[in-house]
Amino acid sequence: xxxxxxxxxxxxxxxxxxxxxxxxxxxxxxxxxxxxxxxxxxxxxxxxxxxxxxxxxxxxxxxxxxxxxxxxxxxxxxxxxxxxxxxxxxxxxxxxxxxxxxxxxxxxxxxxxxxxxxxxxxxxxxxxxxxxxxxxxxxxxxxxxxxxxxxxxxxxxxxxxxxxxxxxxxxxxxxxxxxxxxxxxxxxxxxxxxxxxxxxxxxxxxxxxxxxxxxxxxxxxxxxxxxxxxxxxxxxxxxxxxxxxxxxxxxxxxxxxxxxxxxxxxxxxxxxxxxxxxxxxxx
Amino acid sequence: xxxxxxxxxxxxxxxxxxxxxxxxxxxxxxxxxxxxxxxxxxxxxxxxxxxxxxxxxxxxxxxxxxxxxxxxxxxxxxxxxxxxxxxxxxxxxxxxxxxxxxxxxxxxxxxxxxxxxxxxxxxxxxxxxxxxxxxxxxxxxxxxxxxxxxxxxxxxxxxxxxxxxxxxxxxxxxxxxxxxxxxxxxxxxxxxxxxxxxxxxxxxxxxxxxxxxxxxxxxxxxxxxxxxxxxxxxxxxxxxxxxxxxx
Numbered sequence: 001x002x003x004x005x006x007x008x009x010x011x012x013x014x015x016x017x018x019x020x021x022x023x024x025x026x027x028x029x030x031x032x033x034x035x036x037x038x039x040x041x042x043x044x045x046x047x048x049x050x051x052x053x054x055x056x057x058x059x060x061x062x063x064x065x066x067x068x069x070x071x072x073x074x075x076x077x078x079x080x081x082x083x084x085x086x087x088x089x090x091x092x093x094x095x096x097x098x099x100x101x102x103x104x105x106x107x108x109x110x111x112x113x114x115x116x117x118x119x120x121x122x123x124x125x126x127x128x129x130x131x132x133x134x135x136x137x138x139x140x141x142x143x144x145x146x147x148x149x150x151x152x153x154x155x156x157x158x159x160x161x162x163x164x165x166x167x168x169x170x171x172x173x174x175x176x177x178x179x180x181x182x183x184x185x186x187x188x189x190x191x192x193x194x195x196x197x198x199x200x201x202x203x204x205x206x207x208x209x210x211x212x213x214x215x216x217x218x219x220x221x222x223x224x225x226x227x228x229x230x231x232x233x234x235x236x237x238x239x240x241x242x243x244x245x246x247x248x249x250x251x252x253x254x255x256x257x258x259x260x261x262x263x264x265x266x267x268x269x270x271x272x273x274x275x276x277x278x279x280x281x282x283x
Numbered sequence: 284x285x286x287x288x289x290x291x292x293x294x295x296x297x298x299x300x301x302x303x304x305x306x307x308x309x310x311x312x313x314x315x316x317x318x319x320x321x322x323x324x325x326x327x328x329x330x331x332x333x334x335x336x337x338x339x340x341x342x343x344x345x346x347x348x349x350x351x352x353x354x355x356x357x358x359x360x361x362x363x364x365x366x367x368x369x370x371x372x373x374x375x376x377x378x379x380x381x382x383x384x385x386x387x388x389x390x391x392x393x394x395x396x397x398x399x400x401x402x403x404x405x406x407x408x409x410x411x412x413x414x415x416x417x418x419x420x421x422x423x424x425x426x427x428x429x430x431x432x433x434x435x436x437x438x439x440x441x442x443x444x445x446x447x448x449x450x451x452x453x454x455x456x457x458x459x460x461x462x463x464x465x466x467x468x469x470x471x472x473x474x475x476x477x478x479x480x481x482x483x484x485x486x487x488x489x490x491x492x493x494x495x496x497x498x499x500x501x502x503x504x505x506x507x508x509x510x511x512x513x514x515x516x517x518x519x520x521x522x523x524x525x526x527x528x529x530x
Contacts, residue, residue, distance in 0.1 A: 180335050181372035185386035185438065186362025195385060199376045 058246045065238040065247035072234030073254050076220045079152050079230070083220070084213055086156045091163030098168055101189070112164070119161035125222060127154040132226040151223030159216055166208050170201030207270035210262060217259050221251075231255065284347060286311045286473055287332065287442055292341035292351075294327055294497075301327045303497035305341070309442070309475055314468050316484040316505070317477040319494030320520060325477035326369075328494075329444045332475065333366045346441065362390050365435030369447040371427040373419040373434070379406065380415040383434045391438060405433045409463055425456030429463055436467070443467065445476040481524055485509050493517045 006014070043049060097105070097112035119127070131150040135143065144150075174197045182192040224233035231254055235247035287309040294302040301324045309315045317325045330336045332343055334350060334357045343351045350360045373382050383402035387393040393401070406412045409429040411422075419427055428448055435443060445464070449457040461483050467474065468487045478484055484491060484505060491508040493501040493516075501514045512518045 177368065177370060177372045178374065180330075181368065181374070182385075183358075184333050184335060184361055184364070184366045185434070186358050186390040187386065188358050191389050195389060196374055200374075203376065 055243075056245050056249055058244055061242075061244045061246040062250045065235065065250050068234045068238055069231050069247055069251050069254060072229055072231035073251070073258065075148070075228065075230045076217070076255075077258070079148065079155070079223065080213075080217050080220045083152050083155045083159070084216060087159045087163050087216070090156060090160035092167055094160060094164035095167035095171060096193070098164070099171055099193070116161040116164055119158050120165070122158065124154065124158045124219060125225065127158050128222055128225060130154075131157075132223070147226035148223065148228045151226050151228055155216065155220060155223070159212065159219075162212055163209065166205050166212065167201065169208075170205035171197055173204055174200045203273070207266055207273065210266035210269060214259050214262050214266065217262065218255050221255065285309060285344075286313075286346060287475065288342075288344040289328075289332070290342045290344075292328070292331060292343060293339045294324075294331055294336060295339055301497050302331070302338075305497065305499060307492060307499055307502070309473060310489075312471045312473055313489045314474045314476065314487050315490045315492060316488040317475070317492050317494055318479075318481070318484060318520070319477075323494040324497045325494055326446050329366065329446050329475065329477060332442075333364050333444055334361055335366075358390075362386065362438060363440055364442050364444060365438060365440035366444040367428070367431050367435050367446065367448050369450050371419070371424075371431045371451075373427055373431055375419050378416050378418055379411060379422070379430045382419070382430060383437050386434070386438050402433075402437055405437045406430070408466075409433045409436075410459075423456060424452045425459045428452065428460050432460075432463060432467075436472075441473065443472055443474045445474060445478070447477055447479065449478065449480060479524070481509060481521070493520065495520075 094112045094115060097108045098116075100108060128151055131154045132147050135150055136145045136147075171193075178196055178200065179192055182196040183189075187195065221230060221232045224230050224236070227233065229237070231251045232248075235251040238247035239245055285308040287307075289305055289307040292302050292305040293300070301322075305324070305328060307315070307328075317328065319325055327336060331338050332345075332350075338351050341351070342349055345360065345364070348360075349355065350357075373379075374385070377385065380399070380402055383405060384395075384398040387398040387401065388395055403412055403415060406415055409432060411426060411429055411433065414422060414426060414430070419430065422430065428451075432448070448464075449460050452460065457480070461480065464474075464476075464483075465487060476484075476488075486505075488505045490502060491505045492499045493508060493512070493514070495514075495516050501508055501512060501517045507513075508517065509521065512521060
């Protein structure tokens with residue numbers, strides 16, 4: 001090992017690979033520059049561009065709107081964090097309900113199945129409208145009337161149906177031989193689920209789960225339709241002052257910046273678990 | 284009275300009759316080896332004894348209790364029987380030590396530190412004490428199978444069921460597992476084994492049972508069943524095994 005020197009053949013191979021890498025890098029660079037230049041020239045030469053640039057990409061206006069929009073985004077972040085916790089709890093409960101056996105649990109199984117069917121089918125925006133405008137209109141005493149709470153509830157209801165299916169897929173992906181091994185040791189159905197099936201299931205579905213949370217981060221902006229001052233609503237209010245749409249672009253950039261860390265984390269977890277690119281090797 | 288008594292057990296999967304009125308007795312401390320072609324019902328029989336399958340008819344008695352009674356506490360019965368599978372079935376998210384301590388702690392209510400000590404002792408016995416903190420996928424096939432044996436043995440089962448425990452192993456790893464089974468035999472542990480390792484069967488078995496179409500076609504001491512079979516089917520099976528170079 002220590003006195004290994006690459007053979008002449010290997011030295012030549014390495015040199016060849018190095019040349020290929022440099023060449024690929026050059027080609028990628030040139031094609032990117034060309035494409036960007038073409039796009040800029042193409043869009044810039046359209047007759048409406050000066051007007052669009054003024055309305056959507058006004059740097060000064062954007063800078064001015066940033067603090068208000070960012071303040072709105074803080075609400076999105078808080079809504080997202082609280083909802084994520086509730087979604088995991090509700091989603092896991094629903095997934096477990098669907099895997100329960102025995103006639104006693106028939107109503108629970110039915111309920112969970114119906115729930116996931118309904119809330120995966122209903123458009124999120126509709127659920128937000130129904131809860132956000134419908135429930136406060138009932139004028140029930142003891143229930144909160146703040147739009148943000150009902151908007152959050154709509155997010156939780158809809159997303160937990162997706163997350164429940166993700167968890168269920170994970171539970172069902174654990175091989176039956178694992179259950180057999182656990183039951184053969186005398187573990188009950190419940191103990192098998194808790195100590196053997198769920199830990200493996202949760203690990204396995206981490207990437208799709210995180211993917212749903214990336215989606216939740218941006219969908220938290222939909223509660224703006226209830227009049228809650230989140231990033232999107234804040235941008236809308238800014239826009240209403242002078243009909244300059246740059247604040248929307250600012251909000252969009254902030255949302256992208258918010259989701260990128262979680263997106264990268266998802267990629268990292270997925271790669272570590274061998275979801276993609278796991279095999280390695282030359283092919 | 285036999286420790287395990289199987290009477291008229293029938294098991295079907297759809298139209299496929301896997302066990303067809305099966306009778307077998309296993310005495311306390313006895314080592315019974317099941318042989319037979321693939322699909323002859325060996326694994327199904329072990330799974331029925333461990334209540335991983337529900338029998339369609341017949342009775343299985345362990346220590347005089349009918350364990351096929353639907354009113355019996357299946358979890359409790361299973362906890363008194365150890366089974367080792369062909370594909371090890373270790374829990375991949377747990378360390379070897381946690382695999383071994385799971386049932387003592389959760390099922391048998393052993394205190395964590397006591398369970399740990401017992402598990403380490405058992406791992407030492409199967410030669411894996413230095414791998415206690417490793418995850419199953421860091422182990423070789425033979426090591427995984429020895430860990431699975433330790434996981435079953437630590438609960439001091441009345442009966443050990445071994446389902447083709449060397450079939451998934453590379454030839455050079457088979458020996459280490461068979462050595463361990465020889466020790467268990469020497470310790471007087473009651474075992475019901477199905478295997479394709481005929482020379483091992485001849486060495487450890489007190490009784491060999493040849494299965495054919497879900498019935499025990501020929502049962503007797505290994506010297507007779509393996510060396511001088513009465514049934515033409517047994518002879519046919521053994522000659523095929525010899526041709527493939529496994530006897």
